[in-house]
Amino acid sequence: MKTWKSNRKIDFLLLFLLLSISLSAAAETVKLGLQPGKTYEYNLVTTHSSSSRTLASVFSHNAKPMQKNFSLSVIDFQNDAFIVDIKTEQMVYRRYIKPDGQISGAPAEAGSQIPFFLTFPAGDWQVGQRHQIKRTINIGRQSFPAGWQLLLKSINKEQETAEIVFACAPELPASKLAMRKYSLKGRLIFDLAQGLINQADWSVEYSFNLQNREIAVARNLWQIQEKTVYSLKLANIAE
Amino acid sequence: MKKAGFFLIFSILFSVPAMAIEDSISSRFKFWLLNNEARMLSTISFDRQITARIEEPFAIMPESPAAINISVERILSVHRKFYQFLDEIEQVYQLAARFGNGRFAIVIKQARPEIWAQVPLMNIQGPSKSLTGPYRKAFYDTLIKTLGLDAQRDKNLSARLNKAKARLSDEEMRLFKGYAETFSALFPGDRSARMVLAFVENASTRQFAAGISRLLEPDIVSTSFVAVPVQAAATDAGLDDPLAELEKLTAMTEAEEKQPGLDAKPVEAAVEETLADLQPDETETSVGVESEKTATTDETSETAPAKNNASDKNAAEIEPEGNQPDMFNIWD
Numbered sequence: 058m059k060t061w062k063s064n065r066k067i068d069f070l071l072l073f074l075l076l077s078i079s080l081s082a083a084a085e086t087v088k089l090g091l092q093p094g095k096t097y098e099y100n101l102v103t104t105h106s107s108s109s110r111t112l113a114s115v116f117s118h119n120a121k122p123m124q125k126n127f128s129l130s131v132i133d134f135q136n137d138a139f140i141v142d143i144k145t146e147q148m149v150y151r152r153y154i155k156p157d158g159q160i161s162g163a164p165a166e167a168g169s170q171i172p173f174f175l176t177f178p179a180g181d182w183q184v185g186q187r188h189q190i191k192r193t194i195n196i197g198r199q200s201f202p203a204g205w206q207l208l209l210k211s212i213n214k215e216q217e218t219a220e221i222v223f224a225c226a227p228e229l230p231a232s233k234l235a236m237r238k239y240s241l242k243g244r245l246i247f248d249l250a251q252g253l254i255n256q257a258d259w260s261v262e263y264s265f266n267l268q269n270r271e272i273a274v275a276r277n278l279w280q281i282q283e284k285t286v287y288s289l290k291l292a293n294i295a296e
Numbered sequence: 297m298k299k300a301g302f303f304l305i306f307s308i309l310f311s312v313p314a315m316a317i318e319d320s321i322s323s324r325f326k327f328w329l330l331n332n333e334a335r336m337l338s339t340i341s342f343d344r345q346i347t348a349r350i351e352e353p354f355a356i357m358p359e360s361p362a363a364i365n366i367s368v369e370r371i372l373s374v375h376r377k378f379y380q381f382l383d384e385i386e387q388v389y390q391l392a393a394r395f396g397n398g399r400f401a402i403v404i405k406q407a408r409p410e411i412w413a414q415v416p417l418m419n420i421q422g423p424s425k426s427l428t429g430p431y432r433k434a435f436y437d438t439l440i441k442t443l444g445l446d447a448q449r450d451k452n453l454s455a456r457l458n459k460a461k462a463r464l465s466d467e468e469m470r471l472f473k474g475y476a477e478t479f480s481a482l483f484p485g486d487r488s489a490r491m492v493l494a495f496v497e498n499a500s501t502r503q504f505a506a507g508i509s510r511l512l513e514p515d516i517v518s519t520s521f522v523a524v525p526v527q528a529a530a531t532d533a534g535l536d537d538p539l540a541e542l543e544k545l546t547a548m549t550e551a552e553e554k555q556p557g558l559d560a561k562p563v564e565a566a567v568e569e570t571l572a573d574l575q576p577d578e579t580e581t582s583v584g585v586e587s588e589k590t591a592t593t594d595e596t597s598e599t600a601p602a603k604n605n606a607s608d609k610n611a612a613e614i615e616p617e618g619n620q621p622d623m624f625n626i627w628d
Contacts, residue, residue: 089356101357109367112474114467118366127358143358150358160355172348174355196345203350225350235339239347254354261351263343267336271482278478279336283365289357 084181085212085219088156090252091139097129097253098293107283126292138162156252169195175205175223182209194227203227210244217250223259237265243287257289321389321546322382325479325489333375340368377464378472384460385492388453388499391445391508392545396453398507410435440512447512457500491546498545 091097102124108117125145132140138153138161153162158176178188191204203225210220225241243259265281344362352360394400410432440447449456464472476489 097356099356101360103360103363105363107365107367109365109371111371112471112478114471114474116367116370118370120363120366125360129356141356143356145358148358152355154355158355172352172359173350175353194346194349196342201346203346205350205353223353225353227346227350229343229346232339235335237339237343239343241350241353243353254356257354259353261347263347265336265340265343267332267339269332269478269482274482276478276482278332279371281336281340281365281368283363283367285351285363287352289354 083212084183085209085249086180087177087182087209087219087221087247087249088252089139089154089158090156091129091131091134091141091154093131093133093139094296095131096295097131097291098295099127099129100290100292101125101127102288102290104286104288105283106285107281109282110280111278136161173203173205175207175225177207184209184212199230201228201230212249217248218255219247219249221245221247234268234270235265236268237263239263248291253291254289255291257287259287261285261287320386321488321491321495322386323488324486325476325492326379326382328479328483329375329378329475333372336368340365374468374471377468378475381460381464381472382492385457385496388457388460389495389546391450392453392499392505395443395445395508395511396505398510401507401511404439404511409439445508445512451509451512452503453505453508454499454501454503457496461496461500495546504545 102122104122105120106118108115110116127143127145130142130144132142134140136153138155141152141154143150143152150166151164152160152166155161155176157179158174160171160174163171173192173194176190182188186209188207188209189204190207191202193200194203195201204227206224208222210222212219222242222244224243227239229237229239239262241259241261243257245254246256247253248255262284263282265279266277267279267281269276269278348362351362352358413432413435461469473493476493479489480486
């Protein structure tokens with residue numbers, strides 16, 4: 058009887074160890090690991106389409122995919138931030154980026170104008186776990202809540218990559234006559250070994266419906282929809 | 297002197313820019329569309345300020361300019377065509393309202409301002425036809441320009457309206473009508489959009505505002521001061537109501553359309569009739585044509601009234617100086 062009890066304890070202990078091992082295997086720390094002196098070349102393809110409906114007339118347009126190349130030259134890593142120069146054909150931006158993706162400084166950009174970038178959670182991130190970042194976006198004297206929702210969808214052990222899905226739906230000003238909706242959804246492949254964004258695809262949808270209302274009469278005037286699809290790929294790493 | 301004063305008052309009245317005239321038929325509809333456009337653009341612009349902060353989610357990316365919404369641009373370009381069309385409708389309507397009944401043309405023929413303008417020159421230089429003629433024509437051309445008229449463009453207002461209409465495709469025209477109907481549904485008490493539609497429909501299919509063509513075909517050959525009986529024109533019901541023809545064209549109301557005065561004698565016919573009574577004008581015109589062909593002004597001046605004697609009982613009264621040399625003949 059005593060032997061059975063001790064065996065059972067050992068079984069539970071083994072099960073607990075197995076579970077903890079399996080759980081620790083499905084968790085990773087996602088953080089940027091840029092190397093100073095290296096230049097990372099990225100390729101961004103943007104496809105924009107729009108459609109506007111006014112009464113019975115429909116105007117639609119599908120733009121040709123637009124390709125843009127930019128490079129990320131890592132100068133140094135100081136005070137827990139990578140000092141990088143982001144170079145495009147027209148401009149160069151210097152930014153101080155923390156390993157979790159947060160920006161800690163941008164000498165050439167006005168603080169209030171710096172975009173709300175998504176950041177990765179500090180420490181281990183388990184598969185299926187959600188990560189949320191909230192912030193308010195200030196436009197003039199008005200502020201609007203916005204938040205990034207991230208989910209670690211899967212980890213590919215062989216390729217040492219993590220698949221992360223992300224979404225953002227800021228609250229646009231509400232109006233009965235001007236109804237609008239914005240949503241951003243995307244997927245990111247992160248190179249865990251090198252600490253790099255390998256590939257990211259996301260789409261942005263915006264719709265706007267303007268009504269005219271006078272006493273009891275309401276008429277739809279314009280319905281505008283636009284969609285932009287972004288595709289970001291790491292093209293090359295140069296020393 | 298009385299005629300000159302009469303002319304001066306009318307010039308001031310008719311020189312008011314079209315946009316300043318309160319009874320515009322297109323401005324409220326146009327402003328409604330413009331206001332909606334402004335609302336749409338400001339909303340999109342404001343939303344873009346928010347969305348631009350999240351459109352590029354990674355700090356490693358540079359900023360990109362927002363994509364231009366071409367479909368909205370297309371709507372706006374169609375709207376620009378509508379605004380041009382509305383401006384054209386408004387101008388045509390205002391010109392027809394101001395000059396279409398022919399009253400101003402009659403006033404010009406009564407007052408002969410081009411002769412008055414040459415009086416000082418005549419005193420200095422003497423009655424030289426070749427010298428004063430071009431000045432008289434230049435005076436008249438300037439007068440036409442000052443009134444905002446163009447002889448080629450405004451001779452036929454219906455054709456001008458059709459030309460403006462032809463710049464819109466069928467789909468654009470449907471959209472224009474759709475907007476006008478939406479405006480009318482939203483603001484049932486405001487008839488301006490309905491008036492615009494009715495005006496476009498009716499005025500583009502038939503000739504109207506015949507008086508304007510008489511104003512644009514100047515009769516500046518004769519030196520005679522035309523003794524037009526003002527009462528003859530004033531007694532005509534059509535001329536007393538300068539907007540009567542336009543009211544018919546814009547189909548104001550059924551009740552207004554069925555007014556006995558308007559039904560019995562259309563304004564255009566009334567103008568024709570009144571101007572027919574002023575036969576010396578036509579006589580003078582024919583004189584001008586003849587003199588251009590033959591360059592024998594004196595003889596033609598005598599023969600031309602004779603040709604029209606049968607139909608013009610007032611010819612003698614209007615052309616008392618038939619045998620005298622025409623010192624203002626600019627065609628010599």
